[in-house]
Every structure is written in C-alpha cells, then in structure tokens.
Amino acid sequence: MPDADYKQRDAESYDDVAGAFDDLADRYTLPVAEALARAVAPAKRKLIYDMGCGTGIVARAAAAAGPETKVVGIDLSDGMLKTARERARSAGLDSRVSFVKGDASATGLPAGSADAYVSLYAYSHFPDPDSAAVEAFRMLAPGGVIAVAIGSGPPLLSAAGAARAASHATALLARRRGLERSAAGNLVNHVREHLHTTDEEMIATWASEVRNPVSRLKRMIGAAGFTDLASDWTGRQFVIPTVEEFWTLETTLSTWSRKFMARATPEELGRLKAAYWEDCGKVLRQGGRLVYRIGAGIVTARKP
Template structure:
C-alpha cells in the first residue's frame, strides 16, 4: 500500500503537467512519436489483442497501439493527470480511433483491472514518475496474461561499458567541444542549472527515487523487471537530437519535460520567472549569434519482456 508521502508525490507530479498539456502534446507529437513507434514495434501487437498503455500522457503511444489492433482488439491508456487524459481523448477523436481506444484515470501502482486481462502492456517514460516502480511493475505483471508481452522504456544513455555506450560517448566529443566554445546549449541541463541557481528545492521529493538514483538507469530497470517476475528480457537503445529554432521553443520544451524546471517554475513568483527567462534568452541569443545551436537530446532505453506461461 502506498504511503501518504507517496500518494502526495503522485498527485503533485501529475498536477505539475496541467499548465503544460498543450506544449506537451505539441512537442510529444514530434519528438516522442518515433520512440513510440519503436516501442510498439518491439511489442509486436496482433490485431485482436488487448493492450494497456501505462502513463499514457496525451496518448502518443496509445494512438500507435490502437492503429495496430482491429475492431476485435482494444487499447486502454491510463494516467493520473485529468488534463493529460482530456488531451489524449481529443487526440483519439481527431484520429477517429475512439471505437478501439479509451482512456481512464488510474494509478499505475494500483491498476483497477482483473488479473491476466491484457495481452500486451506498454509504458514509455512513465516508470521514472512512480515513487514505487517495483509495485507498478508487479501490477503490470499481474494484469498481463501468462505469456503476455511487456515493453517499457525510460530516458537513459546506453550501458556505459557496452559497445553502444562507447560509440555514443565518441559521438558526443564534437558536441562537447561546441559547448566549450560557447556554440551549443543543451536541454534540459541548461534551464535546470539556471532554475537551481535561483530557486532552491523546497524538499527532495521533486523527482522519484529511481530518477534521482542515477542518470544511467539501464541496470536498475532490468533488475526491477526480473524482480517483478518477467523473463526473456530483450534490450534496445535509441537516441535522437532535435534542434530548436527559437529561444521560445527551447524554453517551452524544457519547462514542459524537465521535472526540476517544470515544478520549480510552476511554484515560482512571476518576478523569479521573469529574471530566469531574461538570463535564458540572453544566453540563447549569445549562442545563436555565434552560429551555434539550441539542442534537445532525447533517448530511450527499451526493455521487452514476457510474463512466464507458468505463473
């Protein structure tokens, strides 16, 4: 059972997105869709299957899942943010997918579904928002049918000592040089630093313990999955980088997706926000005047797993 502190965290975390639903949907449609499609490809959904999307947000993954099923299948997306679900429902309506897709307000750590009621469970970037990810994964295990497929993804670089990790580190060298020369700003570290300098944290609970533990979450996630009972783990990493054309978009995307920036700026005074924004714009314009770039790297560590047949 969740503690009062954990319940408060979940409610506050979900509510922190409410002022940013429009920007969340706008940027997710561009940045998250390629990762959502990769996740759905790893899930290998059949047309007649029942699919659950945990932490659906504005429904980017759920929409892709709904496209993969027929009238014989069905997809449900859950989230704790009512505003996000309103956006998701509107997106499903625009895509003409409401007959095979629905959304429910629900806590991932206490799923209101019967055991073994889904063929596939998917979750993109939600695991780091749960104060008790172990319980959330056990709930996903419970509602999966024996032999069912789970695919989760979290934001993370690849394993440090893997070939992919070494290759990724090498590709970052030119970007590091650009940063040292003052010709590149990188989200979300850039805005986070400005915010942390001006607005101290009220407590340590603005991020989940899993998010705080390490920037590289590959080992933590695979351990949690095995502990929950999943088997046949298959791993995949995919990274991209977007260049923001204007300081306005660079501000909006960081304020939307960075937990630290979003929560502290939400609670800041207008004067505090104005001062941070002025410094932000000044630094952005300085970089752009040198022919530099405003970049937003985004990546996902995917794990596909199975609930054993005998479980």
C-alpha cells in the same frame, strides 16, 4: 513526502502543459513511441495497457497497428487524459482507444485482463516502480508481453554508444565555450541559478540515482516474475532552431524545473526568462546550437 502526495503533485504538474506536451510528443517522440509499440507486436494483441499514457502517443501508435487491437491508456493527470481522449477522437480511434485515471501501482483493473503492457517515459516518475512492475504482472494474462521504455543514453557497447562517447568531449567543449546548450539540463541550471530551490524531492530519485537505469529496470521487471528479458535502445538528436521553441521544450519536459517554476513569483520568473533568453540567444548569435537528445532504453519481457 508520502508517496500519495508526491504522485498527486507529479500528475497535477502536467495538467496545464498537456497541450504543449502533446505538440512536442508529435514533433519529437513519435519514432520512439512507434518503436515501443512495435516491441509488443500490437497487431497480434487483443488488449494493451499503456501505463502513464500522457496524451496517448503510444496508445494511438499501438491501436493503429491492427483493427482488432484495443488499447487502454492509464494516467493520473486529468489534463493529460483530457487531451488524450480528444486526440483519439480526432484520429477516429475512440472506439478502440480509451483512457482511465489510475495509479501504476494500484490500477483497480482486473487480474489477467490484458495481453500486452507498454509504458513510455513514465517509470522514472514512479516513486515505487517495483510495485508498478508487480501490478503489470498481475494485470497480464499468461503469455502476455511487457515493454517499458526509460530515458537513457545508448549502451556503451553499441555503435550508437561509441558515436555518443566520441562526440561527448566535443559537446562538453562547445558547452564550455557557450556554443551549445542541451535540453533539459540547461533549464535546470538556470532554475538553480535564479530561483529558490530546496532539497525537497521534486522527481522520483531512483532513476537519477542509479548509474544504469535500464539494468535497474530490467532487474525490477525480472523480480516481478517476468521471463525472457531483453533490452534495446532507440534515439536521435534534434537541433532546435529558436530560443522560443527551446524554452517551450525545456519548460514542458523538465518536471523538476516546472515544479519550482510553479512556485516562483512573476518577478522571479521574469528574471529567469530574461537570463535564459540572453544566454540561449547569445549561443545562436555566436553560431552555436540548441540541442535536444531523445533516447530510450526499452526493456521487454514475457509473463510465463
């Protein structure tokens, strides 16, 4: 599929879920968004670009850091941009936070125009992330900083990584015994089982194909010309109390599932939902749990 068609379809898949996405971002993503904003020391910056800004959670966190800081959020989804503008207005930040429609690889924004660039959970959507990093380099002034976060588990050689490895076998066993379901792979399994899925590319494949997306991200940011590369990880685990909330979370966050569900007939969707409810309801009735693990590897660097 040509990149332009892919990008258009990816952005449109967000248009109708912007409200639900925004609620979930408030509930679960805020600490990660704040950590990402902190990574570029926002109070010291005059203009920050937030690439793939969605409903603006990072843009608002960055702008809140300093009265002189301006942020421009960039996204391809009209629905996400509309909600982002409404949220900035109701937070009283609309004089310092604005949003424009644009593609990460060709924004049309002036060269050297910003002193910081952030991006949360968006690079895995780009079919051509290397060119997005090159565009980031072009837009930043010398000395400008970049911080890009991508969904990832903790690094193996870290306390969080050791804890995750230690709990991995228990979680696997709990899943096999029907005592745990984990977002958003659980919905993906249900979609595979109940809907007609094809080999068609529904998500950018680079992030799922590499073993370590954080080191791949680091390499592409370095190749774009940035120096002083470093990476960090932040994340946490949430236990979701109801099947309804778990369904909303998974159907909103799983882009792959959303795209196949958008094509399904009402009957197919009805069957999928009934099976999902039965399965997750049974997990809860047996004393099990519905889990959402959120984590991000954050790569930071500087334009010399």
